[in-house]
Amino acid sequence: MVKTVSSNKILKLGIIGTGAIGQDHIKRCADFLSGVEVVAVSDMNKESAQHVIETYGLNAKAYESGKDLIQAKEVDAIIIASSGKTHAEYVLSGIQAGKFIFCEKPLATTIEECKAILEAEQRYGKRLVQVGFMRFYDRRYQELKNIVQSKKLGPILMAHAVHRNQKSPKDFTSEMVITDTLIHELDIFRWLLNEEFVSVTMISPRKTSKVEQQLQDPQLALLTTQSGIEIDVELFVNCQYGYDIRCEIVGEEGVASLPAPAAVPMCLGEKRYERIWANWQDWFLEAYNIEIQEFINECLVGELKGPDAWRGYMATYVAEFCLQSQKKGVEIAMPVSKCPDFYQYDCKSH
């Protein structure tokens, strides 16, 4: 049985991982989202969990172990915002406890772990898992999707995308450019184009001098879909100037492009200036807020509709082939996975 939420319609939330995005989600729940109370937090760094409770004035308990938080009676649903490698075991524990789970991307870092999650959820017999692919909630991406679906552009031929971060963390690796960064494009293009990828090629251009030896930056991903649409994605995680996300879809009849967040242009000293956002928090702020509010609302009515575990699995599946291409330096073809009936429901994520 899915644990029923409290009758007064307040979702009692437990959050695992109080780093950058864990704190963002706590803050949005504490400050302005409705129908939710953060009642439990946990982080492997105990001081961080305690500090967060004090900073945001939460009436919450700090759990030393994420698994104990998941089991706690007062917790209706959980957000997993710890590092990617830890997601699988927490998601599996959450399913076992019959709780709704919002898991930040990636769902898990290996195909095997993702498969174990899909099997556990299907055995359970009801959707419990949502993955943090917030672009799905971004109005600009939604408009792009509507344009593609309307067929106004004619048949889609190509797409160009850019994913740039100002600076990456010191321990960021070439593989993480795929599993942490490109993973968003691997998910969103499947949704935008409603097609699967059939081959991938990773390319390493001239390296920026701004990074440590272990990191190949920038990188290019070339993705081919079932109907032959070619997508190029530039990944540049130390571009220095700001956070920059671009997406252009090219059809036979026209082109549609994702706009950057609005900024007020300033004219000064014979020049025109326009602010560029520094990070993902600002670029996707509205999308994160909608994503978590809808998760709360859907938990309260007992039915999740956002990006599901199958989407999480598919993104990790394609990422695995990208990793192979990165290692071998060649194009890699991949078989198309069959979606189990369990995930083929009438859901707005499909």
Ligand code: NAD
């Ligand atoms: P972070 O390093 O700032 O925070 C991670 C936190 O998890 C740290 O406080 C760490 O102590 C804690 N932690 C690590 N292992 C743990 C464990 N076993 N149990 C409990 N806590 C543990 O990282 P972040 O930037 O906040 O990213 C966290 C997750 O969110 C990652 O999976 C990342 O990919 C994802 N993320 C998603 C988006 C998005 O746009 N959807 C943006 C940023 C991060």
Ligand code: ISE
């Ligand atoms: C980060 O983890 C995210 O998920 C952001 O959305 C993404 O843009 C960034 O590249 C990642 O590092």
